[in-house]
Amino acid sequence: MKVSKVLHTSVWGALAFAVIGLVWGMISSSQMILFDGAYSMIGVLLALLSLLSLRYLKKEDQAHFPYGKESIEPLVVIIKSVIISVLCLLAIISSVSEIAAGGREVVLSHALGYAAFSTAGCYAVFRLMKTNSQSELIKAEAAQWLMDTWLSAVVLIGFFIAWVLGQTPLTFLVPYIDPFMVLIVSGYFLTVPYSLIKTNGRELLRMTPSKDIREKIASAVQAVKSSYRMEEAVLRTSKIGKTLYVEIDVVVSERSLVYTVEEMDKVREELEEKLAGIPLEKWITVSFTKDVKWTV
Incomplete structure (x- = not known):
């Protein structure tokens, strides 16, 4: 499936889920469901x-971007991660209040119904994203849908616990379940944007790729x-988006087996x-x- 089609599905x-969550959250008076929406x-x-960044990436613009536009991908992922954070x-803050x-x-009856529906639906979209994750943008979307799946699953478990407590002498704890779930889930979710910011920040700064690639x-x-x-x-390498940059400065001498342009091209081919x-x-x-100073 094309990247644009996968992203349209995500939109x-x-x-x-946003419309359903916001409406259902107001009906059930659940802060957790409103947060989900x-x-x-x-x-x-x-x-x-x-989608907008993908469309822009596809436009040819050699005059302004002679080295490509790959840095746009990690930049967009970082912006998304900051907003989620x-x-x-x-x-x-709201849940503590x-x-x-x-x-x-x-x-609780409305809340349980929503949580079950949301868990199944979000997981289905996540699987679609995961099987078509040929782009960093889609990988970020998949991570976002996985977060939403876990959110919905935790909500389902939490509301079920609240329903069980409602049948016991511990019923006074039920009003605290909803904001407590928001507190726990939001705190956990902060770790996912941090990971994305760390990974894509390295790319945006043109740092070296992962150890196995190096x-x-x-x-x-x-x-x-x-x-x-x-x-x-002398090897220099970096990864930005789906592009791997490899720069090699070779120092040759009289004993080296590289003399002509054809032989230099053969080295490049090998x-x-x-690296295929x-x-x-x-x-x-x-x-x-032949002079090492040009490798510094």
């Missing part, structure tokens, strides 16, 4: 942001270096073949020099 799915509404806006913080005020009465590249460079008796090969197993688009630059 419509989030919109449906608000989260889904934020999801609509963030999915639209992903703010929503979670606001929810934590509710607990201090004595909790909130909830229509090791594969280093191994390929070392093999070519030995094969052609190169004096030195490196490209050795890395599932990313590659931007490979190999420079040759």
Whole structure:
């Protein structure tokens, strides 16, 4: 399935859950369900942001972006993660206020019905995102839907516990269940945006890719270096979005087996073949020099 179609599915799915959650939350007087609806509404806006960025990424603009637009992907993911973090913080503040005020009465029959519906629906959309996660934007959407699935599952368990407590002498605890669930879920959800910000922040700053990718590249460079008796090969690499940037400055000498432009191109071809197993688009630059100062 195309990236744009997957993102459109995410937008419509989030919109449906947002409307249902907000209406159902008001009917059942549940802060937790209202939070779920608000989260889904934020999801609509963030999915639209992903669609707009995807459309912009597809536009050719070599004059202004000679090195591509891949940095837009991690930037969008960071913006989305910051917005989700703010929503979670606001929810934590609200839930603490509710607990201090004595909790909130909830229509449990309505709340249980919504929680069951939301858990199943969010998981279905998450699976669709997960099986089509060929883009960092879709991976971020999938993470968001997984968060929503866990949110709905926790809500379902929480409301069931509240219903059980309502049949016991501990019924006085029931009003605290709803804001307590918001507090716990929001606190946990803050860890997911943090992870996304950390990963995509590294890409935005053009830091090195993951350890396994670095090791594969280093191994390929070392093999070519030995094969052609190169004096030195200085490697620089970074990953932005789905593009892997590899820059290699090769120092040759009289004993090296690289003399002509054709042989230099052969080195480039061998490196490209050795890196073919890395599932990313590659931007490979190999420079040759006899003076080590040009590698610094």
